[in-house]
Amino acid sequence: MTTTPERTDPPFVADERTMLEAWLDFHRDTLALKCADLDDEQLRTASAPPSGLTLLGLVRHMAEVERGWFRNTLAGEGVQPLYYTDQDPDGDFLDLDKADTAEAFATWRAEIAHARELVGGRSLDDVGLVPRRGNDVSLRWIYVHMIEEYARHNGHADLIRERIDGVTGD
Numbered sequence: 210m211t212t213t214p215e216r217t218d219p220p221f222v223a224d225e226r227t228m229l230e231a232w233l234d235f236h237r238d239t240l241a242l243k244c245a246d247l248d249d250e251q252l253r254t255a256s257a258p259p260s261g262l263t264l265l266g267l268v269r270h271m272a273e274v275e276r277g278w279f280r281n282t283l284a285g286e287g288v289q290p291l292y293y294t295d296q297d298p299d300g301d302f303l304d305l306d307k308a309d310t311a312e313a314f315a316t317w318r319a320e321i322a323h324a325r326e327l328v329g330g331r332s333l334d335d336v337g338l339v340p341r342r343g344n345d346v347s348l349r350w351i352y353v354h355m356i357e358e359y360a361r362h363n364g365h366a367d368l369i370r371e372r373i374d375g376v377t378g379d
Contacts, residue, residue, distance in 0.1 A: 214241040226333060229352040236359030237321055239379075240271060243366035247373065249310045256369040264369050265310055266302035267362050272317040273301050274358055278351050279324035283337035291316060 216238035219231035244252060244264045252265040269292045280286040293300035333349040371377050 214238055214245065216242055225349075229333070229349070229356070230328075232356050233352055233359070236356055236363060237271075239363045240267065240359060240366055242378070243363065243370045244268060244314075247370075251373050252310050253305050253308075254369070254373050256365070256372055261303050262365060262369065263302075263305060264366055264373075265305055265308060265313060267366055267369075268317050269301040269305075269308070269313050271359065271362065272313065272320045274355070275317070275320035275324050278355060279320075279327050282339050282346060283331075283335075283348060283351060284327045285337065287340075 216235065217231070219228065219235050223231065247264065252268075253263050256262045273290055273292060276288060276291065280288050291301075292304065297304065328348060331348055333347065333352070335348045336345040337348070337351070338344070339346050367377065
């Protein structure tokens with residue numbers, strides 16, 4: 210069972226870095242809110258057939274996204290995926306029968322914490338290398354992409370949560 214987290218609205222006026230980090234944190238917290246107070250079975254509940262999309266799958270996916278963009282692209286750590294493989298590219302979303310929900314949430318939070326450590330002291334103009342494409346990408350671009358990624362999936366999470374127990378919200 211997950212508990213209801215705190216969520217802080219981003220400031221209306223701030224410098225670019227503060228604004229980007231605040232919006233990313235807002236969307237991270239929004240996903241946590243969508244999962245709050247649900248049990249393991251509810252977190253595994255698919256949105257609507259034929260889709261297999263679940264809140265637990267979204268949490269696992271976002272752990273992978275945090276890991277990929279911050280650890281591999283920005284910092285060049287070369288860490289391997291946690292939940293998917295080349296043979297099972299949707300493993301983060303779909304292989305949930307034996308998935309440990311506590312582990313998934315702890316991993317997601319750990320990847321967020323590691324991402325925060327990695328960006329400390331870096332400029333928005335610092336670049337990393339996108340391993341799959343071989344092109345440079347700025348930390349600024351990574352922040353904007355992460356906000357977009359969370360925002361899109363939070364829309365999915367809202368629909369899934371509404372289907373589970375009728376809870377809606379922003």
